[in-house]
Amino acid sequence: MGTPLIPEPAAGAARADTDDGPVADLLRPFVVVAVVAAVMWVQELVDLVPGTPFDSWGIRPRSVRGVLGIPLAPFLHDGFRHLFANTIPFVVMGGAIASGGIARFVRVAAIVGAISGIGVWVFARSGTVHLGASGLVFGFLTYLLARGVIARKVTWMLGGLVVLVVYGGILWGLLPRPGVSWTGHVFGAIGGVLAAWVLHRRTPGTAA
Structure with a gap:
């Protein structure tokens, strides 16, 4: 018998097999932010197991070991109350940023995380450990x-005003308070402006 001939699918059909559709494209950035937040929660759940020293890997100012805390600290929290306080604004504002593209969210998070973490490592009080996503x-x-x-x-600008009305109260966290990593807050805020x-x-030649 000869080899059967199978009709080649139309171009539109091929695209339909690989294209997730506009809804999936809209949701994908928010899913990425939610996954990052989920990693924070999974880490905190694992941290309940006795003998897990995750929190010791936060930022330790001017310590060689503390350098590793710069990328790790946003995923570490001092208990679920601390984590919950950071999760909602992280997901809401992170989602707003990611709506402009996953790459934009990654760039903003990278710039803010680096500036906040380095600022804590250089300027925070010695003998302390700094944890949490509040800098972000x-x-x-x-x-x-x-x-x-x-x-x-x-x-x-209008979107910024809405964010200010909803979350502007957290700006009080820029003021020094005992037991709070206000240094991370200040440098995180600086990092956000720098990222913008x-x-x-x-730049010259940019269209209005």
Whole structure:
């Protein structure tokens, strides 16, 4: 018998097999943010097991070991109350940033995390360990506030005002308080403004 001939699928059908559709494209950035938050919760659950020293890997100012805490600290929290306080604003504001693209969320998080972590490592009080995603949260807030002004986009400015109304109260965390990593908050906020400037500054020749 001869080899049977199978009709080649139409171009549109081929695309349908590989294209997840517009809904999936819209949800994918939010899923990425949710997965990052889920990693924080899984780590905290595992941390309930006796003998798990995860929290000791936070940022230790001016310590060689503490350098590893710069990328790790946002995933470590001092209990579920601390984690819950960071999770909602992280997911909401992170999702707002990721709606502009997963790459944008990664860049903002990387800039904010680096500035916040390095600032803590250099300037925070010795003999302390700094944990939590609050540096990212403060950076996300100031990024969303600053990007509209830097890019001169009215819609982003209005969005920033909404964010300020909803989460502006956390800015009190920039003030020094015992037992709170306010240094991370301050440098996270600086990192958010820097991220907005790096990603959205108008350069000569940019269209209005």
